[in-house]
Amino acid sequence: MRVEILGFNRISDEAYNSLVARPLNVLPWLQDTTEQDVWNRWAIDYRDVLILDAFNRPVGKYNLTANDLLSSARRQVLKQLLLDAAVIVDSDQDGLPDVWETFWFDSLAQRPEDDFDGDGIDQRTEFALASNPKDPLSGPLLKPIIVRPGGRPALAVTVRRFSGGGPTLMAETSSDLVNWSAEPSSIFRVGSLVNAFDGMGGAEARFQQSSAAGALPNGFVRVRVVAP
Secondary structure (H helix, E strand, O other), X not given: OOOOOOEEEOHXXXXXXXXXXXXXOXXXXXXXXXXXXXXXXXXXXXXXXEEEOOOOOEEEEEEOOOOXXXXXXXXXXXXXXXXXXXXXXXXXXXXXXXXXXXXXHOOOOOOOOOOOOOOOOOHHHHHHOOOXXXXXXXXXXXXXXXXXXXXXXXXXXXXXXEOOOOOEEEEEEEOOOOOOEOOOOOEEEEEEEEEOOOOOOEEEEEEEEOOOOOOOOOOEEEEEEEOO
């Protein structure tokens, strides 16, 4: 379960951004523009909390002027609205969330082993790695990069996954493509998920290979989808 909160400033209030975007503010703060026009497209009123699903579609709204959060009961209502939106519902218990199936196919008829676009990637993997199950050119995204923590080179990979939760991603490293290790001393997760805001429910996770002092980057990295 994952909840992410963003702040949107309306177009007429740009002058007040500095009052919010201060060093100690942990809330990501975005300025609306005439090109995006988020406030009008989503019919936002002043002090609205707009609740979105994993595909950035509005599913609820709670106004903080009408519902002052000084009230513990109202805080609990808002908390529950956020938690309800974050829960993965799989009413047909096939391993594919209802929100994912209805977004792409307007039904719950898909099965995890199906391959709608014929690209050799089943629906279970398309869902877990946040690719488009209706586009054969949209496959799992894995981006390698060489990083230098402490001046020592290491291989890191960024992988896209479904932001709403689901299967666990396990990164492993090997020097010979035979023996693989997921031990933190070999490879570890870097930071937290970063929402891609790509319209496909995607977020990015990064894994980094541990590097020995003075060693050049070597070996291989793979990321596996592990069923919950």
